[in-house]
Amino acid sequence: MHRLEANIVQVKARLQAAAAASGRNPNTVMLLAVSKTRDPKSIQQVAQTGITNFGENYLQEALEKIDTLKSLGLIWHFIGPIQSNKTRQIAENFSWVHSIDRLKIAQRLSAQRPLTMPPLNICLQVNIDQEATKAGFSGDQIPLVIDEIAQLPNIKLRGLMSIPAAQHDPAAQRLPFAQLRSLLEETNCSLDNYKKLDTLSMGMSADLEAAILEQATIVRVGTDIFGPRNKTTL
Numbered sequence: 001m002h003r004l005e006a007n008i009v010q011v012k013a014r015l016q017a018a019a020a021a022s023g024r025n026p027n028t029v030m031l032l033a034v035s036k037t038r039d040p041k042s043i044q045q046v047a048q049t050g051i052t053n054f055g056e057n058y059l060q061e062a063l064e065k066i067d068t069l070k071s072l073g074l075i076w077h078f079i080g081p082i083q084s085n086k087t088r089q090i091a092e093n094f095s096w097v098h099s100i101d102r103l104k105i106a107q108r109l110s111a112q113r114p115l116t117m118p119p120l121n122i123c124l125q126v127n128i129d130q131e132a133t134k135a136g137f138s139g140d141q142i143p144l145v146i147d148e149i150a151q152l153p154n155i156k157l158r159g160l161m162s163i164p165a166a167q168h169d170p171a172a173q174r175l176p177f178a179q180l181r182s183l184l185e186e187t188n189c190s191l192d193n194y195k196k197l198d199t200l201s202m203g204m205s206a207d208l209e210a211a212i213l214e215q216a217t218i219v220r221v222g223t224d225i226f227g228p229r230n231k232t233t234l
């Protein structure tokens with residue numbers, strides 16, 4: 001078996017075990033392959049195993065790969081920091097954006113989403129453990145931001161995303177994920193049925209089990225699918 005294929009078998013087994021441990025259907029957890037810094041050939045090999053959702057952090061790099069691989073019909077998710085002068089190309093080339101950390105970015109994406117495309121799926125990034133250096137809304141800001149975003153025609157607010165600080169202890173890993181889940185549940189209490197949020201984008205290679213136990217619906221996995229990233233290129 002190819003190395004990437006073997007990695008994917010392992011990640012899927014972990015995902016399935018965590019889903020089983022929390023009484024969930026494993027099909028309710030999307031495995032998003034984070035392909036930043038990876039070449040098109042590796043992405044193609046991963047796509048051949050049946051994975052269709054890929055996450056990218058750097059726009060220029062992503063646009064090249066999206067173009068090279070366009071015949072594969074992959075679904076692209078933008079998960080990196082967003083500068084406002086980059087929103088047009090994001091709106092034109094992605095199906096999902098997980099890293100909305102300012103209202104202005106959501107407004108621009110809605111205005112720039114081509115009307116020939118379905119609404120852009122978005123998640124609000126939440127700085128759940130309130131690290132000073134990290135992007136994202138605070139939990140307190142979420143209700144207000146959601147009211148504003150509900151007015152925007154060409155984006156569909158799907159849920160919340162977070163990148164908590166790395167922790168080794170499984171119980172400690174679960175804590176911020178539990179907080180994000182509660183925030184989603186509280187938010188949904190105040191939303192009409194047809195607007196309810198259905199997405200928790202949380203969990204990466206090192207903590208995907210903890211995230212799934214706290215109801216993650218998308219886990220974003222790079223290293224454990226593709227192997228370690230070259231540190232000089234991130």
Ligand SMILES: *Cc1c(COP(=O)(O)O)cnc(C)c1O
Nearest residue numbers: 034079204205220221222223224
């Ligand atoms: C790089 C990255 C990941 C994947 O991290 P791994 O530890 O390699 O699985 C997930 N989410 C975001 C936002 C990332 O930037």
